[in-house]
Amino acid sequence: MRSEPYIQNKTLTDLRTDLQKVQEGVALALIQNGYTDFAQFAIRLCLEESIVNAFRHGNRSEPGKVVQFHCKIDGESAEFKIQDEGVGFDPAGVPDPTAEENLEIPSGRGLMLMRAYMSEVEHVAPGNMIRMKYKNGPDPAQ
Amino acid sequence: MSNPTSVLNISDEAGVKKITFMQKSIIDEVVIHQIGKEIVAVIDGVAQPKVLISFNGVDHLSSAALGVLITCHNRVRVKNGQLYLSDISKPIFEIFKITKLNKMFQIADTSESAMKNFK
Structure with a gap:
């Protein structure tokens, strides 16, 4: 079943409550646009x-800082843009978490x-938008 | 061993601390922090811990949850204990494969087969 594109532009102010609302809306749009269980799992994880x-990393959990969220979902693709208020980072500088010497380090796997x-995944300079x-x-x- | 505020079910079977999750999704930061605290307490409460973490019923997991599991793995190893993971669904096992953590953890198909591996 195909439907109209699901388009959202939101300013997220609270990680827990806003993330849950985003996930609920996206989950419904994915189902309505015929995405598989695998796709729904993958997109939920990546969001x-x-x-x-x-x-946490961009805004450093500072109160008052927000995250801009944009998405467009139709039967062809699901596109997301997430921007924080941080100074950005160089994704090339993130250590490979699958390297033998890094396997036992508890963090650094989200980007991977x-x-x-x-x-497709693209970091937009200066690195505070994905x-x-x-x-x-x-x-x-x- | 469980209490009303716990996010885990913890039982003792033949000297093995068997841990299961109350949530289907292990993605909420607060819950993950609590899971970490409770599992570390189990590990720290035994001289040479034998721990089985079953993912039976779990359908989502984030990288933060992987971080907690790695912390547990490191802690168990320092104490010369044993840690097994079991009952991991296919989608979640894919996360372990992508991150190559399937090579670091001892993973069994089921709790029953994991129990046979403890020495």
């Missing part, structure tokens, strides 16, 4: 990782998961 990163599950796109289609071979 969780990116929005938590924006609040986003790159693994999404069709764009992600999931192209709807058959599940990748697992």
